[in-house]
Amino acid sequence: MYTRRLAPHFLSFPHTTMQNFDYQNPTRILFGQGSIAKLAKAVPANARVLLLYGGGSVLKNGTLDEVKAALATAGIGHVSEFSGIEPNPTFETLMRAVQQVKAEQIDFLLAVGGGSVIDGTKFVAAAAALPEGEDPWNILLTGGRVVKSALPFGSVLTLPATGSEMNNGGVITKAATHDKLPFSSRCTYPQFSVLDPTKTFTLPKRQVANGVVDAFVHITEQYLTYPANARVQDRFAEGLLRTLVEIGQDAVNKPEDYDTRANLMWTATLALNGLIGAGVPQDWATHMIGHELTALHGIDHARTLAVVLPAVMQVRREEKRAKLLQYAERVWDIRDGSEDARIEQAIERTRAFFESLEVPTRLSAYQLDATAIDPLVAQLEKHGMVKLGEKQDINLETSRHILQAAL
Numbered sequence: 001m002y003t004r005r006l007a008p009h010f011l012s013f014p015h016t017t018m019q020n021f022d023y024q025n026p027t028r029i030l031f032g033q034g035s036i037a038k039l040a041k042a043v044p045a046n047a048r049v050l051l052l053y054g055g056g057s058v059l060k061n062g063t064l065d066e067v068k069a070a071l072a073t074a075g076i077g078h079v080s081e082f083s084g085i086e087p088n089p090t091f092e093t094l095m096r097a098v099q100q101v102k103a104e105q106i107d108f109l110l111a112v113g114g115g116s117v118i119d120g121t122k123f124v125a126a127a128a129a130l131p132e133g134e135d136p137w138n139i140l141l142t143g144g145r146v147v148k149s150a151l152p153f154g155s156v157l158t159l160p161a162t163g164s165e166m167n168n169g170g171v172i173t174k175a176a177t178h179d180k181l182p183f184s185s186r187c188t189y190p191q192f193s194v195l196d197p198t199k200t201f202t203l204p205k206r207q208v209a210n211g212v213v214d215a216f217v218h219i220t221e222q223y224l225t226y227p228a229n230a231r232v233q234d235r236f237a238e239g240l241l242r243t244l245v246e247i248g249q250d251a252v253n254k255p256e257d258y259d260t261r262a263n264l265m266w267t268a269t270l271a272l273n274g275l276i277g278a279g280v281p282q283d284w285a286t287h288m289i290g291h292e293l294t295a296l297h298g299i300d301h302a303r304t305l306a307v308v309l310p311a312v313m314q315v316r317r318e319e320k321r322a323k324l325l326q327y328a329e330r331v332w333d334i335r336d337g338s339e340d341a342r343i344e345q346a347i348e349r350t351r352a353f354f355e356s357l358e359v360p361t362r363l364s365a366y367q368l369d370a371t372a373i374d375p376l377v378a379q380l381e382k383h384g385m386v387k388l389g390e391k392q393d394i395n396l397e398t399s400r401h402i403l404q405a406a407l
C-alpha cells in the first residue's frame, strides 16, 4: 500500500532511490571438498528420499555413490531414484517423477546435478503438493503463483552456473509445444545445497564456459539497468563480474584447479541468490529472449545469452547509458574517450570475453538468419513477453531490433 502510494513519485525519479525490499534466503550452504558427507546431518533422519538426477554424469563420476554412502551412514531407510532429467528439463519427464513421488509416498527430494536437475526437482516438489484437480502446467502459466506448498528438498550441485542451488526459481519446458517458462515461489528454495568444487572436475569445457557466461549475465540482468543509488549492490555485482573475468580462462582450461573452481562455484551462486538484486531495478530481457532461442532451436541456455546480451546493450544503450559507463569503468577499466566510445568498447570487451571462452556471440554461429526472427517474436508474444526490461518498455518491436542486432 505504502509503496503503491509513493509509486508516481519514484517513477519520476527512478534513478535516485534504492527500492524497498523484502529479502529472505533460507538455503543452507554446505561448501567445500568432502561436504557430501554432511548430507548425513542435513537430510531428515526418518525421510523417504527420492534422488533425482540427469543423464548419468553423476553415475559415471561417482557422485551418486558418494551421496548414497552419506545417506546410508545416516541410516535413512527409504532411498529411491529418478533418472533422465534432461538439460532444459521437460514437463513430460518431470510428471513421471511426480507419479513416482506419490506412488512411493516420498517426503524428501534430493537433486544431484546441474541447474536442470535442481529446477526439475523444484517443479516436482511443487507439483506433488498441488491440490487435487489443479493442472500442474498452471505452475508455469502463473509463474508459480498457484504454488502454496512444496515437498522439502535439497541439492548436490555439480555444475556452477544457474544459481538454482540457492534461489527459488526454475525454468521448465513443455516439449510438445516448445514452451519454456519460468516459475518461482517462496516454497521452492532448497533447504540446503552441497557445493563441492571437486564435483565439477569432470565437466566438459563447454559446460564450464556456459556456466561462466550464465553467471555473468545473471549479474548484468540485475546491474545494467539505471542507477538506483544502491552502492553495495553495485560494488558486489562489479566484484562478481571482475572475478568471472579473472578466472574465466582457468575455469575452462584447468579442470582440476580447486581454487578456481571454488571461486567459480561461489560466484555463480552469489550471482543469483537474490542478494545483488535486492532493492535494484532488474532487466531479464536477455533471458526471456534467450529462452525462446533454446525452445525453438535447442541452443544451450548460456549460449543464447551470449548472443542476446551484446545486442541488448547495443539497442538499449540510451536507456542504460549511465550504468554502461559505470560498467565500462569499473569492470573493464575503460576511462578514456567519449562516452559513446567507452560504451562501444565495453560492449566489445564483453563480446570478446565470451568469444575467448569459445561461446559465440552471433546468431549466425548457429546458422540462423533474419528468417528466424518472426517465429521468435511470435513465441515472445504467445508467452506474454511483451513488456520486458527494467522499465517494461521492451515491446515486441524492440525485441525484434535486439534479434536483428544479434544476427
Ligand code: NZQ
Pocket: 053, 054, 055, 056, 057, 058, 061, 085, 086, 087, 088, 089, 113, 114, 115, 116, 117, 119, 158, 159, 160, 161, 162, 163, 164, 167, 169, 170, 171, 199, 200, 201, 202, 203, 204, 207, 210, 211, 214, 272, 287, 301
Ligand atoms: O544430465 P547429466 O548426465 O548429468 O549431464 C549434464 C548435462 O548434460 C552435464 N553435467 C552436469 N554436471 C556434470 C556434467 N557432466 C560432467 N560432470 C559434471 N559434474 O552438463 C549438462 C548440462 O546440465 P544442465 O543442468 O542442463 O546445465 P545448467 O546448470 O547450465 O542448467 C541449465 C538450465 O537451468 C535453467 C536454464 O534455463 C536451463 O534449463 N536456468 C535456471 C535458473 C534458475 N533456476 O535460477 C536461472 C538460469 O537463468 C537458467 O534459466
Ligand code: ZN
Pocket: 162, 214, 218, 287, 301
Ligand atoms: Zn541464466
